[in-house]
Amino acid sequence: MGKLRRALTLVHLLSESSEGLTLDEIACELGVNRRTAERLRDALREEFDVEERLDDRTKRFFIRDSLRRIYTRPSAEEVAALQTEAAGRRAEGAAHAVHLESLLAKVKSALDHRERARLAPDLDALVRLQRSRVVAGPLLDATAEALGAVQGAILSGHCLEFDYVAESGEQPKWRRVIPYGLIHGATTYLVGKVPLRLGRPEQEPAFFRVDRMTDTRVSNLVGCAPDDWDLDTWLAGSFGIWREEDHEIVLRVLPSAVARARSWRFHPGQALERDGDELLVRFRSGGLREIAEHLFTWGGDIRIESPEALRKVMRERVLLALGSV
Known part of the structure; x- marks a missing residue:
């Protein structure tokens, strides 16, 4: 079954790429070596019109207009995911919600009567019981x-x-x-x-x-x-939206929260280091206020090792939360 899945995946890759893929790119996408990629390409040539073009001395392969509709029609899970995301962004007032809704309408309108009838029961069940979480935030009026x-x-x-x-x-x-x-x-x-x-x-x-x-x-x-x-x-230079001089952040996670912290993304550039029963989290970032406010959610399970500027901001946020300032 593994060979079949790779072959079907390659059919999709070659048919959906407008520029085509090189053998090295095929091997990378499928997680195989170049020789296996060549054998898969040759096998597909027996069933599909695999074309090639020369791009700076490198051959790129693609399938032009040879897939049947069954390969490209969406599943109930895919349509439900798009509909859930569109509804969530609409509830938030997100500016791009209209584009998601437009895409959803186009996907649905492309289905014929038989496909809509086939998807309807599963789609209704999935949409009814799926939501995209809407968090607290400003009421937006982006157009x-x-x-x-x-x-x-x-x-x-x-x-x-x-x-x-x-x-x-x-x-x-x-x-x-x-x-x-x-x-x-x-x-x-x-x-x-x-x-x-x-x-x-x-x-x-x-x-x-x-x-x-x-x-x-x-x-x-x-x-x-x-x-x-x-x-x-550029985005990784800040913990959130606030832009400021970046700092070398070091956080110490207490033993009670080490398991949770290991499966948590604090920052794209983070490094985790075991220190006895505790865990050190290191990353470079600005946005000290946003870091401090995030640390509130850990209920004291994370201590600030450095910098001192982050400790100062945390003390200020604690005093404000207590109403002492």
């Missing part, structure tokens, strides 16, 4: 138009212009930024960088809440993120 303008600026390689309210009650201020990324979640953020101006210091990218943006439009000024920009690396 699909604002999100569309951000994505339009990214696609066209232009800056984005908008009026922005930094805090509730303030007057909107005009902004022009280069779009460096979109962060979806309970709140949708634009990562934007103010274009470099003659005689002014260069500014770092910053977060802008999409729900606080009005009169959002694509600028006439060209501007796009550099090719070596890595959004994931």
Whole structure:
């Protein structure tokens, strides 16, 4: 059965890739060596029209228009997952909820009458008993138009212009930024960088809440993120949203919580180190306030080893929680 699964997986890979895959890429995707990848490709050629194109002296393989509908129609589990996610993001007021709902409608409309009848019982059961968790947070009013303008600026390689309210009650201020990324979640953020101006210091990218943006439009000024920009690396410099100087964070997990901490992601760049019956968690990050507030959820099972700045922030948050400040 393992060989059959690999063969079916390869059929999907070659039919869904617009650029095609090299033998090395096939081997990597399937977790096999190059020779096995070659044998699987040759076996598929007996049943499918496996085509190839030359890309900088490297052959790339793909299947063009040769799959039957049975290979691509969605399962009840897949449709239910999409519907659950769309409903959850709609409940949060997420800006991209409209896109998920549009995709869901297209997936459902692509099903014929027989497929809809086959999926209906399972889909109804799964949707009824599945929810995407909606956490406490701001009531948002982000519009699909604002999100569309951000994505339009990214696609066209232009800056984005908008009026922005930094805090509730303030007057909107005009902004022009280069779009460096979109962060979806309970709140949708634009990562934007103010274009470099003659005689002014260069500014770092910053977060802008999409729900606080009005009169959002694509600028006439060209501007796009550099090719070596890595959004994931930039995000890892902070524990959450707050951007500040990063610190070497060391947390000590008490024995009662070691098992839980080993299966917990504190930070993408974390390193775990056993220290007797305890566990040390190390990572480099800013966002000390967000780290301190997260540590409240551990009920005293995690102690701050360093830096002292994080201890200071934690003491401040404790006093505020007690109403002493």
